[in-house]
Amino acid sequence: MKRKLAAGAVLSATALLTGVIQVSTAAQAAPTPSAAAQAAQQREAVLSVAKGQADPLAKALALGGQEKLVAKDAVVDANGTRHLRFERTFAGLPVLGGDLVVHQAADGAVKSVDKAVTEQIALPSLTPKIPADQASAQASGAVQATVGITADKDESPLKEVHQAGAAQLVVWAADGNPRLAYRTTVEGLRADGTPSSQLLVTDAATGEVLSTHEQVQTATGTGKGVFVGTVPLTTTQSGSTYQLKDTTRGGQSTSDLKNRTSGSGTLYTDADNTWGTGTVSSGQSAAVDAQFGAAATWDYYKNSFGRLGIKNNGVGATSRVHYGRNYVNAFWNDSCFCMTYGDGDGNTHPLTELDVAGHEMTHGVTSATAGLNYSGESGGLNEATSDIFGTMVEFSANLASDTPDYLIGELIDINGDGTPLRYMDKPSKDGGSADSWSSGVGNLDVHYSSGVANHFFYLLAEGSGAKTINGVAYNSPTSNGSTVTGIGRTKAAAIWYRALTVYWTSTTNYKGARTGTLSAAADLYGAGSAEYNAVAAAWSGVNVN
Structure with a gap:
């Protein structure tokens, strides 16, 4: 028996008073100017229920007297089943690795819980041995020591460190050994002009660096021109001029940085509502790519999952083009809620390919949901999630100028020989990515460890063996020699999205990803269904058993 999810939750006043959510489904309506407000109201209504249950759930989960739950998402x-996502605090301090998802029946009964870590939080003292200013200096010093060095193939070396923010006292629990720690953000600049914002966690007793995470996600490429061709754009008329701002998609807009590396840029305007020429000599051409990429990403998530915007709150992102000079990169940054594109070599090759846009903005979706740590196996899952949905945005848009495929960044020619950045059917074809899981896969750069999940998704969607799709030849093997029959990319993506938003936590690894996607497949199509069995077979095909 197949079970389908609601396109959206409709909440009554009675439901909010009783804490029981009444849910009804409705056909997906076309975007309207009020969609953002409606989405925000619905999300706040659902979150209000989660907030109201935080204390009783903490008791039901036998959390300690100093622990509290803070609602993050729902x-x-x-059928009324709720999936309430919480962060955790201990004595008022954020617990990193304390996130969990509580699954409730419609009547409020707890069915199961997914925790980032299972260990109890207990600290001998809440007094740090290292003062905050020293911790901040140590964090800055740790980043300064990496100047000129990079371990990430998609990042240029760190050029300079600007400043470290104030160190915040936290509880570090992500490794299963809870301890008092500091969280510090260190700003800087990479050699290619990319801003760097590194989030470091250091032991409050020893100063040891426990975790470091680059918050500016990047995808490197050398574009060959403007990619989307002639496309429709929804704009806003203001007086006698038009603005490159789309009020039907949360007010998302595109601005011109005019080769600067900071600020929000200048919103694009035009007199006749005809934008760009398709050539890089017109600065508007890159803006058309960016605006369309943001719209295509919005539309994919909305039409596929009922998600309104990256944070599901009806708010559109800002795209910024013409960043820096000769900047061969593009990046998403949560702090400005913006997507930024450079112009490439000689300022003549904008990095505005469609799957780049979908990939980078999906980092924002992951941050707003599971929050997968950007290291180890969870980091590979984070990167693969962006590859998967960047690919799905490309298939959804179905542009003649950018034929949908399972190749990542195929048009930007990053290698200079016409080959793509990554291959989903056989990831090892790029020379470094893993085709299947092994005990050391978590030690790889996240762009290489993502190969396991990318390969899984391809197998689940299309199956193993040789085939040609949209004129591109693929030949996907399995690690165990099995034959996998695909269920189609739409169902595969639905299962992945369900796992990301409902079951996974910040520390989910490949074993947990298998469990989460099986739960998602059972929810969507039924336990023991062909889709459920295909998920199990595809994971076994990449040695995740």
Whole structure:
């Protein structure tokens, strides 16, 4: 028996008073100017229920007297089942690795819980041995020591460190050994002009660096021109001029940085509502790519999952083009809620390919949901999630000028020989990515360890063996020699999205990803269904058993 999810939750006043959510489904309506407000109201209504249950759930989960739950997100199924996502605090301090998802029946009964870590939080003292200013200096010093060095193939070396913010006292629990720590953000600049914002966690007793995470996600490429061709754009008329701002998609807009590396840029305007020429000599051409990429990403998530915007709150992102000079990169940054594109070599090759846009903005979706740590196996899952949905945005848009495929960054020619950045059917074809899981896969750069999940998704969607799709030849093997029959990319993506938003936590690894996607497949199509069995077979095909 197949079970379907609601396109959205409709909450009554009675439901909010009783804490029981009444859910109904409706056909997906076309975007309207009020969609953002409606989405924000619905999300706040669902979150209000989660907030109201935080204390009783903490007691039901036998958390300690100093622990509290803080509501982060909530998903409600058509049958009233709730999936409430919480962060955790200890003595008022954020617990990194304390996130969890509580799955409740419609009547509020707890069905199961997914925790980032299972260990109890207990600290001998809340007094740090290292003062905050020293911790901040140590964090800055740790980043300064990496100047000129990079371990990430998609990042240029760090050029300079600007400043370290104030160190915040936290509880570090992500490695299963809870301890008092500091969280510090260190700003800087990479050699290619990319801003750097590194989030470091250091032991409050020893100063040891426990975790470091680059918050500016990048995808490197050398574009060959403007990619989307002639496309429709929804704009806003203001007086006698038009603005490159789309009020039907949360007010998302595109601005011109005019080769600067900071600021929000200048919103694009035009007199006749005809934008760009398709050539890089017109600065508007890159803006058309960016605006369309943001719209295509919005539309994919909305039409596929009922998600309104990256944070599911009806707010559109800002795109910024013409960043820096000769900047061969593009990046998403949560702090400005913006997507930024450079102009490439000689300022003549904008990095505005469609799957780049979908990939980078999906980092924002991951941050707003599971929050997968950007290291180890969870980091590979984070990167693969962006590859998967960047690919799905490309298939959804179905542009003649950018034929949909399972190749990542195929048009930007990053290698200079016409080959793509990554291959989903056989990831090892790029020379470094993993085709299947092994005990050391978590030690790889996240762009290489992502190969396991990319390969899984391809197998689940299309199956193993040789085939040609949209004129591109693929030949996907399995690690165990099995034959996998695909279920189609739409179902595969639905299962991945369900796992990301409902079951996974910040520390989910490949074993947990298998468990989460099987739960998602059972929710969507039924335990023991062909889709459920295909998920199990595809994971076994990449040695995740």
